[in-house]
Amino acid sequence: MVDDNFAARQTPQANLPTPSRLDKLVSTIADLDGLRRRTAVWIGQGRASFAYRSARTRLRSITRATLRNRDLYVLDLGLAAFALILATALRIGPQELAAAPDRIRSLAEMSFVFTGICAITFPVIGLYNRNWKYASILDYLSLVRAVVIASLILITGMFFYSRLAFVPRSTIAIEIVMLVSLLAATRLGFRREDLKLFKPLAPAARREPLVPVLMVGVGQEADIYLRALQRDRTASYWPVGFLSHSEAEIGSTLRGVPVLGTMKDFDAVFAELEGRGKRPRHLIFTMPLSSVEAEEAERLIAAADRRGMVASRLSSATELRNPLLKKEFELRPIELTDLLERPQTAFDIAALHRFVSGRRVLVTGAGGSIGSELTRQLAALGPAHMALLDNCEFNLYTIDLDLRDNYPAISRSAHLCDVRDPRRVNEMFARHRPELVFHAAALKHVPMVELNPCEGALTNVCGTVNVADAAKRWGAAAMVQISTDKVVNSTSVMGATKRLAELYCQALDIEGIADMSAPRFMTVRFGNVLGSSGSLIPLFKSQLARGGPLTVTHPDMERFFLTIREAVQLTLQASAYGLEKNLGQGEIFVLDMGEPIKIVDIARRMIRLAGYTPDRDIKIEIIGCRPGEKLFEELFDSAERRVTPPVPGVLGAVPSPVPLPVLRHAFEQLQSCAEAGDSEGLFRAIRTVLPNYRKEDQTEREAPFAMAGHQARPAIHVVH
Missing domain, CATH: 3.40.50.720 (NAD(P)-binding Rossmann-like Domain)
Structure with a gap:
């Protein structure tokens, strides 16, 4: 019975004529038009609501600022009335004004109206949300703008009310000059300290002379x-x-x-x-x-x-x-570093804060020369937590103590960690889940790595692979690797191993182009850093303390130099721009090092800074080139394409990329040879990726120098 009734009810509907396609189109257009109108109403309501909220916020801000400076506000209103009355008296004359009661009554009414206008105009213009103790010329120009606007409103209203019958028009011009002067004079009181000549506190009131x-x-x-x-x-x-x-x-x-x-x-x-x-x-x-x-x-x-x-x-x-x-x-x-410093690069401090503030940061090699300066500058930018990794107990203790004394509010943890150990590296990443990784751990001393090539490869290549893979595995936002100009046309083991590390990070960065969630792998390349451990200045200082001589490897040897502070600041700025603006994907950031400087010239400057005369009071001794050294360093390889990223003080290099499978296969051979202590096998593994690299014999490098008449002696003095 239910089924029959249902069929009876459905039958008339089934007999209705089928709507044509035109009817359907008209109906659809009507629906879309209705949707458009409703959307327009919603948008209009949203805009009105936003405008209302903005106006309310603006009014609340003006009210708070005015109440905070209420004494100045009341004084300004009194000065406004006083300036108008005085301007009128000066223009008409006191006796003539006193003889006309109607003028006095009109002047009183106009002063009352003008005070009311100023009571609204001055806060709206923003005279009370400024710190007048540090006011600039633009702040004082706001006084002129406020007075002119208030005066124009007054003269317009009085013109329609009385055609300015009782007050000459020139009175307003006099009033503007007087009121601006009075308002400026009151604000100069905030800067009364600047009006005094320099006068230190009396000696009797001081504890020290x-x-x-x-x-x-x-x-x-x-x-x-x-x-x-x-x-x-x-x-x-x-x-x-x-x-x-x-x-x-x-x-x-x-x-x-x-x-x-x-x-x-x-x-x-x-x-x-x-x-x-x-x-x-x-x-x-x-x-x-x-x-x-x-x-x-x-x-x-x-x-x-x-x-x-x-x-x-x-x-x-x-x-x-x-x-x-x-x-x-x-x-x-x-220090000598101050005399070598170039003009200051413009640093985007706001971008650095956006890059680091509130993020978890991990630094490898945190106790080294560059790593410790990097750690200090990162701490000044307010990270959420800092994980400090280093393989040297004393260096790690020193930087942790430094942060404890100077940045006690920064959350931090210090861990002994060898980047060669993938298990320990992954343990650190799993514990701290860093968002930013700065990889400064490396073996950087050219002669030492020449004498220990397998150790250099394990740290500089395998260690970088471990850190980069962990950054990718544990979801870091970016990894920044510190590189060196010795990777260019490298003849040293240190330069070749750092070049391999550059290529690996470049390959990972290119791999992540298609995946927006992939981490950035950025490499920053720069030359010699003055003041770092094993660098020129500490060696020359110790030699000066002994009375000389200062040892220089070759009279024509040149190097690019940068102070530690500027190198780290430029590294952070390049990294911040690279992550925030997605710049330099697959590129190497190369710091602008200026012009190279001869090592012998630095020695002469150090001697003069100490108050001595070069070659007379303190001698300079030429000792000959050391293993792995070149007379000249370069910032770009001939095969690299140069670009100019929009980062002040930073250049860009685009090396020919090497596929990840090729690199990983070569690194497996390299690691196997390095762990077995097979130096020749290690060099063969390096040449599979860097075919132009060759392990030069020491006598080949010293031959041209010896022919020049200089006596070479085997000694390890300093890494230039």
Whole structure:
């Protein structure tokens, strides 16, 4: 019965005519039009809601800023009324104004209206959300804009109300000038410290005696430094004069401190200050050392040293520093690295913070020269956690202690780990799940790796493979490998093994192009780093302490140089841009090293910095090239294509990629030979990937040098 009723109800519907295709099309269009209208309504509502929320947020911000500066707000409104009344009195004359009660009544009404206009206009323009203690010219221009807008509103309203019958039109112009001056004068009170000449705290109120300082350089850095000293009333430095690089500035003053002469006038300026009882005890470079000729700076430092003065420089404003330091400026001793430093590269600090802040970071070789500086700069960027890996117990202990003292708020853990051990490496990655991996662990000393080629291959090649594979396996966002310019046309085992590591990371980076979730594998290549362990400066310092001689391998040997700080900053910037903007996939980032410098010239500068004369007080001895060394280093291989990524201070190289299966097969042979101590088999395995590499004989490298008349002797002194 149920089935029959159901059929009876369905029969009439079945007999209805079938809709035509045109009817269906019309119906579909109507539905789409309705959907479009509903969508437009939703979008309009969303925009209106967003505009309402933005306006409400803006109003709340204006109200908070005005309440926070309510004393200044009330003073400004009073000055607005006062300026209008005074401008009218000056324009009409006090006696004529007093004789016309109607004018006084109209002026009172206009002042009341003008005060109301200013009460709204000034906060909206933003006069109370600025820090007037550090106001710039643009901030003071906002005063002009606010007063002009308020005055235009007033004159427009009064024109429609009374056709300006009671007030001359020129009164408004006078009022604008007076009110801007009054508002600016009140805000100068916030900067009253800047209006004073430099005057240190009285000696009776101090715990330590003042240190008279002579400053070198009259510019923005000097101005900022003097401001910092003015704000710090307990500062122990007393500026007594400037030396300038320009004679035109002699006789001028900067914040009350006179310019006494040029750098060439140091002796005369020192004698003059000593005769006035202001004998300087400290020489401070308040200008970038890169803007001073190296020889001129060396002569000045040597002259200061002969008079018992300490020479220092100001820390760069763009330098990443310990946030716990309370001083605005940090005085640092002048080293050779300062005299070799190029003009400061513009660093994108915001990009570095976006790259590191809040992320888990793992650093291999964290206790080494480059690794420790890398670790410190990473800590300054606020990572969520830092895992420090190193195979040297003392180096790991030292960097962990450094972070504990200077960055106590940073979560960290230190682990002894040999990157050759894949089990231990994967254990570290599984425990910390790093998002950023910085691979600085390597054997870098050319003569040592020449004497121990199998050990160099196990660390530089197999260790890199272990770290890279672990980064891929455990889902890191990026791995950054530190490389060297010795990979280019390498004749050393160290250079060849680092070249293989570059090729492996390049192959992994290319493999991930098709997969957006794959990690980035970036390699940063640069030359010699001054001040690192085993480098020139520590060796030359120890030789100078013994009275010489300074040993140089060849009079024509040149190298690219970079300070550790700048090398790490550029490495971080290249890596940040590479990950954030997906730059340089399959490329090698090559730091711009400037021009190469002769090693013998560095030796001469070190001698002059110590206050001696080269070849007279301290000798320079030529000792001959060492195993694996070249006279000249290069940043690019002839087979590499050069590109210019949009990263300041960074170039790009695109080597011919080697397929991953080929690399892995060669690395299996390499590892087998290295573990067995088979050096010849190791070299054959290297040549399967790098056919141009050959293990040169020591006599072949020394033959041209010996023919030049120089006596070579086997000795290991320094890695250039």
